[in-house]
Every structure is written in C-alpha cells, then in structure tokens.
Amino acid sequence: DAGITQSPRHKVTETGTPVTLRCHQTENHRYMYWYRQDPGHGLRLIHYSYGVKDTDKGEVSDGYSVSRSKTEDFLLTLESATSSQTSVYFCAISGTQGREGPQHFGDGTRLSIL
C-alpha cells in the first residue's frame, strides 16, 4: 500500500457542473500525477506536479485544472464537465527512489457525466 487515497471513488454528475477530484498521499512523495484511462487509449497524462504550487500540463490537459497547496494533496478540477470527460481517473505518485523511481497508483475514481 503506497499510501494514496482518491476521493470520491465514484461520481455521477451532469454536463456543465464543476467537479473536483482529490488525491491524498501520506508518504511525502515529491511528484504527483493525474491520468485518465479510456478503452483503446490507455493511460493518458492530464497534469502533474513536481512540488507545492509547481504543476505542468500533460498530453490531455484541455478542460482540466489542478492545484497543489500542500505536499500531500493534489486536486483535479473539471470547471464545466462534458460527456467526453467520462472516464476513470487515476492519481499516481513517485519520488521515493530518486528521479528514476516508479509510479504507484491510487484506486481510481470512476466519473460519469450525463
């Protein structure tokens, strides 16, 4: 158990509403990531963070924003959810073994936008 908690685990919401997903870690890892996973596309990076208030965009960042005000928390926000953002979202952390350490994943959030 890598000490990663994602919340909520499941959410159903309507198009146009704001949604915030939370990733919480207990192990002081420097790097945190948000991915989405869709059939046929695999894991795609949305945003990542390399420290408090330090974030960068990934491959599919349009329509998403992130914030990291504390080492342990990394928030993903969909400002105005669309049906194309229906997906499974995974948070990952790394940084325990230097720059080349592997990622460890949270249990995921299944998000449905109707």
Next chain:
Amino acid sequence: QKEVEQNSGPLSVPEGAIASLNCTYSDRGSQSFFWYRQYSGKSPELIMSIYSNGDKEDGRFTAQLNKASQYVSLLIRDSQPSDSATYLCAVKKNTGNQFYFGTGTSLTVIP
C-alpha cells in the same frame, strides 16, 4: 509515432506455460522501464522495474531490456490463471518527470 507501443493482444497461454509480453519505445534516451499489471476494474500495480541492459528476475517474472533495439519484454514463467490481466509497459525518459505508457497487452491464462 507513439512513445511506447505494445501488442494489444489478446494473448492466451495454457496454465504452466511461459507468457511473453513485448514493448518497444521511441526515445533512445529513455532510462527507466516498468511493467505494471492491471486487473479489470482495478488500478495498475507495479510488478517490475528495470534500469540497465540485460535480465532482471523476480520470482516467476523476468524483465529483459535491450536499449540498442529499444525493446523491453516481460516473461512470466509457470503462468497461473491469476496472472490473467492487462500488462502495461511504462517508460521514463532521462529528462523530465513524465512517464509514458503503452496501451497494454491483455493476457489470459487458460486452466
């Protein structure tokens, strides 16, 4: 060209056989390579890390890295039905902090 490519399968092997999973990557400067196992409806779970050319063994799993050919493989010996899952290959480049994932290979071990 995708950063990481895997044969999506599905790959089926009988119980007790060796399962061979393959992955190629495009950036010759990549330094770190990982294999994850993902059961249906679950999150990816790290099973192997490999950083230098050659083989790395851990129990029934062997990871093989050939940087000249830009090729990583995972061998599962004595395959068990519990090994049935999707296997993801991931690569981290020498620069930056991003990991690049293949789309995964679905493995079924037939009892």
